[in-house]
Amino acid sequence: GENVEQHPSTLSVQEGDSAVIKCTYSDSASNYFPWYKQELGKGPQLIIDIRSNVGEKKDQRIAVTLNKTAKHFSLHITETQPEDSAVYFCAASPNFGNEKLTFGTGTRLTIIP
Amino acid sequence: KAGVTQTPRYLIKTRGQQVTLSCSPISGHRSVSWYQQTPGQGLQFLFEYFSETQRNKGNFPGRFSGRQFSNSRSEMNVSTLELGDSALYLCASSGEGGGGTEAFFGQGTRLTVV
Numbered sequence: 001g002e003n004v005e006q007h008p009s010t011l012s013v014q015e016g017d018s019a020v021i022k023c024t025y026s027d028s029a030s031n032y033f034p035w036y037k038q039e040l041g042k043g044p045q046l047i048i049d050i051r052s053n054v055g056e057k058k059d060q061r062i063a064v065t066l067n068k069t070a071k072h073f074s075l076h077i078t079e080t081q082p083e084d085s086a087v088y089f090c091a092a093s094p095n096f097g098n099e100k101l102t103f104g105t106g107t108r109l110t111i112i113p
Numbered sequence: 114k115a116g117v118t119q120t121p122r123y124l125i126k127t128r129g130q131q132v133t134l135s136c137s138p139i140s141g142h143r144s145v146s147w148y149q150q151t152p153g154q155g156l157q158f159l160f161e162y163f164s165e166t167q168r169n170k171g172n173f174p175g176r177f178s179g180r181q182f183s184n185s186r187s188e189m190n191v192s193t194l195e196l197g198d199s200a201l202y203l204c205a206s207s208g209e210g211g212g213g214t215e216a217f218f219g220q221g222t223r224l225t226v227v
Contacts, residue, residue: 001172034215034216036218041220042220043117043203043205043218043219043220043221044156044203044218045218046215046216046217049215089155089156091156096213096215097144097207097208097209097213097214097215097216098144098145098146098161098205098206098207098216099144099146099161099168099169100146100158100161100169100171101146101148101156101158101205101216102158103148103155103156103157104155105155106155106156
């Protein structure tokens with residue numbers, strides 16, 4: 001089955017600086033790579049996703065890059081703000097949507113004011 | 114549009130008992146998945162239902178089961194509860210029409226087994 005590794009497990013960044021979280025996956029059949037943000041007491045919320053036919057996707061301060069050959073993808077957050085503090089999860093799945101998402105172990109991001 | 118609704122939010126059960134958790138997906142969504150979240154194991158996929166049929170299954174023992182009703186609402190059941198079943202159980206729904214949608218998660222049910 002699929003295995004997703006995520007690094008680092010914790011990350012502290014000065015407000016205004018950039019944060020990068022990296023994930024690797026094992027199953028070449030994976031084609032959909034979402035990133036979720038989870039705040040305390042809430043369920044994960046999708047912040048950005050990328051499909052295997054795209055190498056990079058950007059949405060305002062958030063970007064994701066995908067290298068299918070190397071089987072890794074990364075989340076980039078620029079101009080970090082205190083409200084970016086949360087736990088971030090990467091995931092991989094064969095298909096877009098809800099089918100059998102395999103999650104990474106999470107990164108606790110803390111933005112230092 | 115209402116989000117994914119999970120009930121109850123909190124539950125305390127005794128070892129050996131059974132429990133049923135409920136999930137109401139976003140209106141129009143027919144795919145419902147369940148995940149277990151623990152500090153040690155992270156987020157793990159339990160199973161996915163689509164149009165009342167189990168479409169995918171994770172690596173959990175048979176004590177974990179689920180079902181989906183014709184209105185797409187889903188329930189999951191855990192029998193003979195063990196202390197290790199204490200976790201946050203999350204439900205996610207997605208739509209399939211028009212290219213589909215991403216997975217939307219509910220707030221979860223926090224199960225504590227004592």
